[in-house]
Amino acid sequence: MINVNPEAIAELSAKEIKALVEKTPEESYPALAAVLAQDGRSTVQNLAAQVTRRWEREERLRLKTAEMKAIELACYDEGYQYICGIDEVGRGPLAGPVVCAAVIMPRDSAIPGVDDSKKLSAKKREALNEKILEEALAVAVGVRSPEDIDQMNILEATKAAMADAVNTLDIRPDLLLVDAVRLDMPMAVRPIVHGDATCYAIAAASIVAKVYRDNLMQSYAAQFPGYGFEKNMGYGTAEHIEGLQRQGLTPIHRRSFVKNFV
Numbered sequence: 001m002i003n004v005n006p007e008a009i010a011e012l013s014a015k016e017i018k019a020l021v022e023k024t025p026e027e028s029y030p031a032l033a034a035v036l037a038q039d040g041r042s043t044v045q046n047l048a049a050q051v052t053r054r055w056e057r058e059e060r061l062r063l064k065t066a067e068m069k070a071i072e073l074a075c076y077d078e079g080y081q082y083i084c085g086i087d088e089v090g091r092g093p094l095a096g097p098v099v100c101a102a103v104i105m106p107r108d109s110a111i112p113g114v115d116d117s118k119k120l121s122a123k124k125r126e127a128l129n130e131k132i133l134e135e136a137l138a139v140a141v142g143v144r145s146p147e148d149i150d151q152m153n154i155l156e157a158t159k160a161a162m163a164d165a166v167n168t169l170d171i172r173p174d175l176l177l178v179d180a181v182r183l184d185m186p187m188a189v190r191p192i193v194h195g196d197a198t199c200y201a202i203a204a205a206s207i208v209a210k211v212y213r214d215n216l217m218q219s220y221a222a223q224f225p226g227y228g229f230e231k232n233m234g235y236g237t238a239e240h241i242e243g244l245q246r247q248g249l250t251p252i253h254r255r256s257f258v259k260n261f262v
Contacts, residue, residue: 029055061112068200084173085201089209093234101209102165116196117210129211138171
């Protein structure tokens with residue numbers, strides 16, 4: 001807790017106060033904002049308003065995280081010890097693999113901002129991905145190729161990738177929480193509709209899977225230019241379809257998905 005008072009603030013320049021704000025831990029924001037608001041300078045009052053908005057934004061994230069933890073906490077109360085969230089990315093694209101992540105977070109993990117990866121900016125996903133990987137008890141990724149998707153169909157390929165991820169975890173989970181997919185696995189499985197938006201562990205898995213797949217598609221963009229993979233991640237945008245019609249198929253295209261375009 002940073003100890004500040006109106007007299008001390010009055011002796012600081014606006015630039016110095018701004019630097020103070022950046023050094024202040026979030027838990028001290030309400031007290032700091034109250035002190036700044038007493039200063040007569042409009043620039044300092046604006047800083048007080050910014051600090052208040054930042055605190056309110058972080059508080060909303062903390063409350064959302066607490067809500068998303070409810071499903072897991074209820075499962076812990078049932079006696080489960082290692083709860084694994086599972087989600088996939090890439091069921092709909094015309095190109096690239098389907099990627100699934102399996103994530104076991106500590107019981108007390110509560111990273112503010114963890115949410116459905118589709119709701120987050122790329123920058124936010126990257127930052128959250130780092131925090132998830134730092135905190136996780138175990139993380140694994142399963143990848144099924146376009147060839148697998150063509151041979152098995154996308155649903156079965158997705159299930160196979162989920163199983164691959166679970167089977168390569170360093171810790172064996174005793175409960176799987178899955179985003180709306182029914183898996184046949186040798187442990188308890190609970191499909192949760194809209195799980196990536198309502199369950200903390202599944203949301204964490206959605207972020208890990210999304211960042212992993214996006215990075216993979218970025219590398220494919222360099223290997224196969226002209227399709228816009230670095231932007232569309234293999235989805236059927238106008239640029240992608242134009243590239244297909246102009247350049248034809250690449251080895252990472254799903255033959256069963258592109259029949260109407262080539």
